[in-house]
Amino acid sequence: MATSVRREAPVIPLEETEPSTLTRLYLGAIDRFGRHDAMLYEQRDKWHRLSHREVESRVERLAAGLSALGVSKGDRVAILSENRPEWAIADFAVLALGAADIPIYATLPSNQIAHILEDSGARIAFVSTREQLEKVEEVRDRLPDLEAVIAFDDPGVDGVVKIQEAMARGDRHIASGAFPGVRKLAAEVEPEDVATIIYTSGTTGHPKGVLLTHRNLTSNVCATAQHRVIELGPGMVALSFLPISHSFERLAGYYYWHVGATIAYVDAVDKLASALPAVRPHFAAAAPRVFEKIYSRVMGATGVRRAILTWAMKVGDATIEDVLAGHRSEPRGFREKLADRLVFATVRKRTGGRLKGFVSGSAPLAEEIARFFWIAGIPIYEGYGLTESSPVLTANKPGAVKLGTVGLPLPGTEVRIGPDGEVLARGPQIMKGYFRNPEATNEAIDADGWLHTGDIGEIDADGFLRITDRIKNIIVTAGGKNIAPAPLENAAAISRYVAQVVMIGDKRPFPSLLVVPDYDNLTVWARERGIADLDPVALARDPRVHELIEEETLGRLGGFARFEVPKKVAIVPTEFTIEAGEITPTLKIKRRVVEEHHRDLIEEIYAPG
Structure with a gap:
């Protein structure tokens, strides 16, 4: 176990506690900045912008549409979407009604989506695309509380409310005088009201719903601003590409909005390389x-x-x-x-x-x-x-x-x-x-x-x-030695020939490494040495590759205690993926799943002889 020099860190008082709700944070930024480029998004290979006033108008109309559907304070509304302006607009609309939203990773399969929707009792679900809609429809019979699905894009099927239709319903609700308006409703939201229920991506078991209040989140925004991690403000661009469903990007988005920075949304990580030079962000x-x-x-x-x-x-x-x-x-x-x-x-x-x-x-x-x-x-x-x-x-x-x-x-x-x-x-x-x-x-x-x-x-x-x-990741070997795997995994993964590393060895005589090579760099290396078969499975079995990977990983662990250093390395021919359930949407490795999927390979490592 680690030994601290200090048992407690110094405490710096939090100077600013306003805004105390996310609805006040939302409206405060509109009133202070009113810029033409509050948000940026890419559509058909061209970047477009939304002003603060356009965002305010859409939030007003959508909140009214949700109200017309019966959503009110204390209700729960799910958002299943990639990063895009509609995510934030739906979020602010839900919060304005005093309801709580349930973010869901767009990468999750239907069975995990079903658990979140069922456990949360969400009445409405926003979906971004037809692909996300199909996941919900696949498990719809398990969701008795779900009354309506609202789609950001036209899915081309009946029985789904398009977001434009929800806003049009909101227009009628406003015109009838039945909707008091976002600003009035926002003032009624209390700091201790639940703003969101975020289901942890969990590396073991079913995820739990984390209840975060308005004060929880706004106090973190205020503390982040006081801490001055980065200076951002109007005229500067922040890139949003981590899933907003994750609390890290969610909090970052609220901070960007609070300080008046332009938020540029990227709906897939594989578009990051093209988005960076196009948007030229100041921060991410x-x-x-x-x-x-x-x-x-x-x-x-x-x-x-x-x-x-x-x-x-x-x-x-x-x-x-x-x-x-x-x-x-x-x-x-x-x-x-x-x-x-x-x-x-x-x-x-x-x-x-x-x-x-x-x-x-x-x-x-x-x-x-x-x-x-x-x-x-x-x-x-x-x-x-x-x-x-x-x-x-x-x-x-x-x-x-x-x-x-x-x-x-x-x-x-x-x-x-x-x-x-x-x-x-x-x-x-x-x-x-x-x-x-x-x-x-x-x-x-x-x-x-x-x-x-x-x-x-x-x-x-x-x-x-x-x-x-x-x-929970601590490895206890058969000899009773405790090993924290993360520092060794991080050191071993620095090599340009290594993509992913998992250390194993719990209740085993010694620790070992499962290594997924970086096959792009490994292929170049193999071709230079005249290795003919460049298929990942063949490379994983090649003794020359094994020697390289062993040298590149174990060779970097000289600073660790002898009992901590893995004795053997096994090469995995396929990358650990979200789809296979081996990593979470936040890219954390699910150790138990990896060990289960590669049990035969692990048993080879520890086989006698």
């Missing part, structure tokens, strides 16, 4: 997997390009501490300027050239990858939190960055380390509880209001938090 929230893929692509350089890259990294590494401390932002001297021109300027250009930084969350970020981006002039401020904490608890920020940590607590947030090394947190952002699950709520939040995060961590002398791993 991202998950480590995004940075890992960019890093792997860059580090996949060979020959002269590889030599130049290695030299440039050494040049940048010599100044990294000054960069992290905020003492320099531009390259100085001939060597730095040359390294920047030959390598790092190209990386920045591919991201649009205006990025002031990313915030990384939802999973640990390898320190070597973070260092690369900082050297390239693209700061990554790693933070930490859970859906149950709305979600942000800590974050690095300009002038206060320590790579390998998740930063300092946000204002108003208390963080301490429990006797067993568990990270505990308390503050205004901590959830109200789990929906219809008091037993789980009492397990998560103790009598003194401390949220038990389930993570092991330590607090250094300066108050920075470092996360070691999830308690």
Whole structure:
């Protein structure tokens, strides 16, 4: 277990507590900014914009349409959609009525969607496309509470309300005088009203519904602003590509709206590469997997390009501490300027050239990858939190960055380390509880209001938090040794030839690694060595490939204790995917599912002889 230098981090008071509801946050931004480019979205290969007034009009009409359908305070409305303006418009319309929305990942299969809709008792469900509609229709007979489905796009089938029809119904409701208006209804929303029920993506078992109030979320917005992770405001663009259904992107979206930044929506992560130079954002929230893929692509350089890259990294590494401390932002001297021109300027250009930084969350970020981006002039401020904490608890920020940590607590947030090394947190952002699950709520939040995060961590002398791993992920070998797999997995995955790593070994004589290679880079390597069969299954069986992967992974683990270091490596020929149930929509690996799917391979590792 980790040993903290400090048991508690210093607490900074939260200075601003208004707006205290999301409806006030929504209307306040409209009144303060009134810009022509509140939102951007791509349609038919062209980017379009929506003004604050257009958004307000659509929210008013949709809220009235929902009211005409009988939605009122305390009701629950689901949103099953990719990132797009309609997501936010539906969200604000639902919140204005005093109802709570239920976000659902667009990547989920129908059986998991059914559980969320059934458990939440949602009366209305918004769906983005016909594909999402079909998932709902497939399980409709299990959803007695679901009264209507509203589609953003015309699905071309009967029995579904198109969003334009819902708005037209709203127009009639307004004209009749029966709808009091969003501004009047918004004033009646209370800070302790439930704003949303977010079902955790859960790496084990059925997800639980996390009850977040308006105050939970707005206090986190206010704390984020006071913490000053990044300076954003009118005239600046924030890219929204992580699923809004995830609490991290959801909170980020509220923050962008609150400070008047333009929100550019990207409806699929595979469109990120084209969206970055098109939109030229100043800021974005991202998950480590995004940075890992960019890093792997860059580090996949060979020959002269590889030599130049290695030299440039050494040049940048010599100044990294000054960069992290905020003492320099531009390259100085001939060597730095040359390294920047030959390598790092190209990386920045591919991201649009205006990025002031990313915030990384939802999973640990390898320190070597973070260092690369900082050297390239693209700061990554790693933070930490859970859906149950709305979600942000800590974050690095300009002038206060320590790579390998998740930063300092946000204002108003208390963080301490429990006797067993568990990270505990308390503050205004901590959830109200789990929906219809008091037993789980009492397990998560103790009598003194401390949220038990389930993570092991330590607090250094300066108050920075470092996360070691999830308690439930700790491997206990047959010899009784406790191993936290995440640090070793992160170190092993840094190689350009490695895409995904899972460490196994619970109740086994020694730990081992399951490795999914980065087949793009591996194929180049194999072709250069005259390997004829480039099929992933064949490569996974090739002894030369096995030797490479073993060297690239185990060779990076020299700094760990001998008992922690895996003894064997097995290569998996196919990537772990959401569709196979092996990773969550937030790209966290479901260890039990991976072990189950690859049980034969694992048994080969531990076979006698």
